[in-house]
Structure formats: C-alpha cells, structure tokens
Amino acid sequence: MSLPRLLLLEVLVEFTFIFIGSVSLAIVAACEGQDLDSDLLSAKLMLSLTTVRISSDAIFGWAERTPSTKPEIAVLAVLGWAHWLLLSVAGAIIVARALRPLQQxxxxxxxxxxxxxxxxxxxxxxxxxxxxxxxxxxxxxxxxxxxxxxxxxxxxxxxxxxxxxxxxxxxxxxxxxxxxxxxxxxxxxxxxxxxxxxxxxxxxxxxxxxxxxxxxxxxxxxxxxxxxxxxxxxxxxxxxxxxxxxxxxxxxxxxxxxxxxxxxxxxxxxxxxxxxxxxxxxxxxxx
CATH class of the missing domain: 2.60.40.1400 (G protein-activated inward rectifier potassium channel 1)
Incomplete structure (x- = not known):
C-alpha cells in the first residue's frame, strides 16, 4: 500500500473512532434519561472531538455543562486510549513504510x-x-x-x-x-x-x-x-x-x-x- 493511501486510511479510521465515540456517548446519555435528539448528538460529537483534541471549547464557545457520569467517563477513556493507540500504530507503520526502499x-x-x-x-x-x-x-x-x-x-x-x-x-x-x-x-x-x-x-x-x-x-x-x-x-x-x-x-x-x-x-x-x-x-x- 502506498504512503498516501496509508495516510488516507489513518484519517478515515480516526474519524470512524470519533463517530463511534459520539454515538456511544449519546446512547449512554439516553440510557441515563436524557432526550435523544439532534442537540444531544451535537453535544456528544463536540465532546468526542475535544477528547481526541481535534477541536476545543474555544472553537464552538465555552458553556456550562452537566458533569460527566461514570459511564460517560469510561467511554471517553476508551476513546482517548484508542485514539493514541491508533496514532502510535499508524505513525510506526508510516515511518517504516517511508524508510523501506521501493522495488526499482x-x-x-x-x-x-x-x-x-x-x-x-x-x-x-x-x-x-x-x-x-x-x-x-x-x-x-x-x-x-x-x-x-x-x-x-x-x-x-x-x-x-x-x-x-x-x-x-x-x-x-x-x-x-x-x-x-x-x-x-x-x-x-x-x-x-x-x-x-x-x-x-x-x-x-x-x-x-x-x-x-x-x-x-x-x-x-x-x-x-x-x-x-x-x-x-x-x-x-x-x-x-x-x-x-x-x-x-x-x-x-x-x-x-x-x-x-x-x-x-x-x-x-x-x-x-x-x-x-x-x-x-x-x-x-x-x-
């Protein structure tokens, strides 16, 4: 697989993790009694983005929010761990691929x-x-x-x-x-x-x-x-x-x-x- 395709694959997997994380957070919130609507999905998507540091509160504005519950904290911890694991593995693969001589x-x-x-x-x-x-x-x-x-x-x-x-x-x-x-x-x-x-x-x-x-x-x-x-x-x-x-x-x-x-x-x-x-x-x- 070429280097551009590896980079594209890493980006696609990253955004897949973010989407899965936001859906998981929305499901956890719905199970805790919150209404499952577009506002909830948007809020959880922003929370998922800030977890992997693709976005921050300074971008969409700081606002007071309800403290995270234990299930939500667990989902965020898993999402953050998966994000850094993906970066480590993808970085190692990309560096190894870039250093390997091509068949000439x-x-x-x-x-x-x-x-x-x-x-x-x-x-x-x-x-x-x-x-x-x-x-x-x-x-x-x-x-x-x-x-x-x-x-x-x-x-x-x-x-x-x-x-x-x-x-x-x-x-x-x-x-x-x-x-x-x-x-x-x-x-x-x-x-x-x-x-x-x-x-x-x-x-x-x-x-x-x-x-x-x-x-x-x-x-x-x-x-x-x-x-x-x-x-x-x-x-x-x-x-x-x-x-x-x-x-x-x-x-x-x-x-x-x-x-x-x-x-x-x-x-x-x-x-x-x-x-x-x-x-x-x-x-x-x-x-």
Missing part, C-alpha cells in the same frame, strides 16, 4: 539458455529512476553444487542503467564455463542477484531464481504443490529471447532518399520482454 527493478519471469549463452533480462520499474554501480552475480546449481557464472565479455559490473532494459549473458562456449558441454537436464537452477544505488542515493537489491523444468527437483510433487494455486515458477527455457528493440528505418526500396542526421529512434516492444522462442522455431527477422 524487475526480472523476466523466465530465462533463456541455448548452446551458446545463458540470458536473463531485467528492466527498471520507473522511467524516472536510474541506477549506478550495478553489480551483477549469476550462479547455477549442478548436481547439488553451486557454480559462479561470470558475465560475458569479462564484465563484472555496469556503470549505470536507465530506461532501456538490460540482458545479462553468460558465455557457455567459454572453456571455463561450468555449463560448457553440459547436458541441459543436469542444470537444476540458475540464479541472479543485482545490487546498485539509485539516483536518490537509496540502495537497490534484487534477486531471481529460475528452475529447470526437466530437472529432478521440479518433478517432485513437493515442488509442484508449492505452485499449484499460484503463478508458475520461474523457468530455465531452451531457446532465445524474442527481439524487443528495433530501430526505425525506411523500407528497402530503390527510391533515393536523404538520410536523417537526428538521433535515431528506437521501438521497444514490451510484450516481448518475457518471450522465449524455442530453438526449433526460427525467429522473425523482418522489420
């Missing part, structure tokens, strides 16, 4: 693996956010043992990321790769973790775990039962990610045209962010 990144629900590379996609949740000093770590589980999967091209981190989705890759063809020459079914799971700092100076941490559908673990009924009534588990799929970014360009015709000198425009297809094309299917290379 999201991973694709499935990762792609073929004979050449292992790929995992990540995107920033908010377009106004940039992250810096991005540390990426990838690991896999083979035969119950965990192995480090270094990023392709010798990368260990990124200076910054913003708006454009990123694809982290591990080169399987490298001889030092734990996945080099390994059968797909022997890989139990693949995990990735990202740590960075956003442009507001707050820490960013995210993690994702992908499971091989053909592995022994995912075939167990205990594992399947965990996801029976929920979304499907993140999978390691054999294939390639679908294209998601294309550059705008003119059709291939014989007509002459003058090229643009402006910044090139790119088309990003969000629908392809999670799509993994199986190896048997050839990707569409048309523009």
């Amino acid at each position: 990144v999201a991973f694709a629900p499935d990762c792609a693996m073929n004979d050449k590379e292992l790929s995992i996609r990540m995107i920033l949740v908010r377009k106004s956010v940039a992250i810096y000093d991005v540390q990426v770590k990838m690991m896999c589980t083979i035969g119950g043992n965990r192995y480090h999967l270094p990023l392709a091209r010798g990368l260990t981190s990124y200076d910054h990321m913003w708006q454009v989705p990123m694809t982290f890759k591990h080169d399987i063809t490298a001889e030092d790769s734990p996945l080099h020459g390994l059968e797909f079914a022997k890989v139990s799971s693949v995990s990735v973790s990202v740590s960075a700092t956003d442009n507001a100076g707050n820490p960013v941490m995210a993690h994702a775990m992908y499971y091989n559908p053909t592995a022994w673990l995912t075939g167990r009924p205990e594992f399947q039962g965990t996801f029976t009534n929920g979304p499907p588990y993140p999978r390691v799929l054999r294939g390639n990610y679908a294209d998601q970014i294309r550059i705008f360009r003119l059709p291939n015709t014989e007509a002459s045209y003058e090229g643009s000198s402006a910044t090139p425009a790119w088309l990003y297809n969000m629908d392809n962010f999670h799509v993994v094309n199986p190896l048997e299917e050839k990707e569409d290379e048309s523009v």
Whole structure:
C-alpha cells in the first residue's frame, strides 16, 4: 500500500473512532434519561472531538455543562486510549513504510539458455529512476553444487542503467564455463542477484531464481504443490529471447532518399520482454 493511501486510511479510521465515540456517548446519555435528539448528538460529537483534541471549547464557545457520569467517563477513556493507540500504530507503520526502499527493478519471469549463452533480462520499474554501480552475480546449481557464472565479455559490473532494459549473458562456449558441454537436464537452477544505488542515493537489491523444468527437483510433487494455486515458477527455457528493440528505418526500396542526421529512434516492444522462442522455431527477422 502506498504512503498516501496509508495516510488516507489513518484519517478515515480516526474519524470512524470519533463517530463511534459520539454515538456511544449519546446512547449512554439516553440510557441515563436524557432526550435523544439532534442537540444531544451535537453535544456528544463536540465532546468526542475535544477528547481526541481535534477541536476545543474555544472553537464552538465555552458553556456550562452537566458533569460527566461514570459511564460517560469510561467511554471517553476508551476513546482517548484508542485514539493514541491508533496514532502510535499508524505513525510506526508510516515511518517504516517511508524508510523501506521501493522495488526499482524487475526480472523476466523466465530465462533463456541455448548452446551458446545463458540470458536473463531485467528492466527498471520507473522511467524516472536510474541506477549506478550495478553489480551483477549469476550462479547455477549442478548436481547439488553451486557454480559462479561470470558475465560475458569479462564484465563484472555496469556503470549505470536507465530506461532501456538490460540482458545479462553468460558465455557457455567459454572453456571455463561450468555449463560448457553440459547436458541441459543436469542444470537444476540458475540464479541472479543485482545490487546498485539509485539516483536518490537509496540502495537497490534484487534477486531471481529460475528452475529447470526437466530437472529432478521440479518433478517432485513437493515442488509442484508449492505452485499449484499460484503463478508458475520461474523457468530455465531452451531457446532465445524474442527481439524487443528495433530501430526505425525506411523500407528497402530503390527510391533515393536523404538520410536523417537526428538521433535515431528506437521501438521497444514490451510484450516481448518475457518471450522465449524455442530453438526449433526460427525467429522473425523482418522489420
């Protein structure tokens, strides 16, 4: 729940307490023999407001009133106690919510693996956010043992990321790769973790775990039962990610045209962010 909604909820609950308190005071007064009319309800509402210090006698004018009876004092005590308890709990929740870092990144629900590379996609949740000093770590589980999967091209981190989705890759063809020459079914799971700092100076941490559908673990009924009534588990799929970014360009015709000198425009297809094309299917290379 967002912070504005929390504040709105606290205000609504506060006024609900005030209304319940005023009704309770009116009922107590009626039981003691007073006439239950609009004047009584107004007087008890003012008394309920002054109990939680939202109003005071100086606002609506001081006037002599009948001393509170014991039942009325008990209702006022409960109302005052509930008011300060609500403020304490609401204040603690709001402060904890404000101090908790927001989720800034999201991973694709499935990762792609073929004979050449292992790929995992990540995107920033908010377009106004940039992250810096991005540390990426990838690991896999083979035969119950965990192995480090270094990023392709010798990368260990990124200076910054913003708006454009990123694809982290591990080169399987490298001889030092734990996945080099390994059968797909022997890989139990693949995990990735990202740590960075956003442009507001707050820490960013995210993690994702992908499971091989053909592995022994995912075939167990205990594992399947965990996801029976929920979304499907993140999978390691054999294939390639679908294209998601294309550059705008003119059709291939014989007509002459003058090229643009402006910044090139790119088309990003969000629908392809999670799509993994199986190896048997050839990707569409048309523009």
